[in-house]
Amino acid sequence: MEEKSVITEVRNGAMWITLNRPAAMNAISPDMVAGVDRALDEALARDDARVVVLTGAGRAFCAGADLKFVRGETSSGPSGSAQFLGALLALLNRLERFPRPVIAAVNGLALAGGLELVLCCDLVLAAQSARFGDAHANYGLLPGGGGSVRLPRKIGAARAKYLMFTGEFVPAAAMETAGLVNRVVEDGQLAGAVDELVAKIAAKSPLGVSRMKTLVNDGLEQPVEVALRQELVMVALHEHSEDIAEGLAAFQEKRAPRFTGR
Structure with missing residues (x-):
């Protein structure tokens, strides 16, 4: 075989x-x-x-x-x-x-x-x-x-x-x-x-890493001012994620974060 x-x-x-x-x-x-x-x-x-x-x-x-x-x-x-x-x-x-x-x-x-x-x-x-x-x-x-x-x-x-x-x-x-x-x-x-x-x-936020990858890949193909605007749009979207809430809570509670990718 x-x-x-x-x-x-x-x-x-x-x-x-x-x-x-x-x-x-x-x-x-x-x-x-x-x-x-x-x-x-x-x-x-x-x-x-x-x-x-x-x-x-x-x-x-x-x-x-x-x-x-x-x-x-x-x-x-x-x-x-x-x-x-x-x-x-x-x-x-x-x-x-x-x-x-x-x-x-x-x-x-x-x-x-x-x-x-x-x-x-x-x-x-x-x-x-x-x-x-x-x-x-x-x-x-x-x-x-x-x-x-x-x-x-x-x-x-x-x-x-x-x-x-x-x-x-x-x-x-x-x-x-x-x-x-x-x-x-x-x-x-x-x-x-x-x-x-x-x-x-x-160990990092799967959602955060994925969005970073998108920002870098897209930003390389765009004028700087366009890429910067896209970054701000992504940041605003990311503020509503569970991972950012978990990351900030873990920082406050002095523990390792438990990211889920949401």
């Missing part, structure tokens, strides 16, 4: 989504796209999954889209490639706008579509041995998952063009310096470091 291309586990406040095609360096297939999408649905339905963690099985995080599907070698014929890329782009957009924080735990190579997955995550922790690259140029391809748009916004146009034009794989430390990676840890410490980060986030 063929292994599942996506494995999920809920632990310590997070839904861990593991890309599970290690023999193919976790190259993205249609089944994997559908599996991650289902996992996100499951995360939304659970109160004990306040954070989503995306990682890979084996020595790669994700080596990009499986090229046999990009070339259209699917059972659905010539239109299969367009359908696959459309579904992948929809998933990437959903990850970026997902109402809960998404952490990329980059355990190995993150290339092409794998890098585009990382770009759609809110926070990135990487093992010291991890490598990042655009890689599309190595095969005469163009980024089709938003890489040419998101990468320069994350690391600047000059660095993004270098990665895109050369197809080089660069170490995690370089991506930390560039601003894409939040923290680089020893290879054997990645899961523990992610658990620590999840614990910090899961």
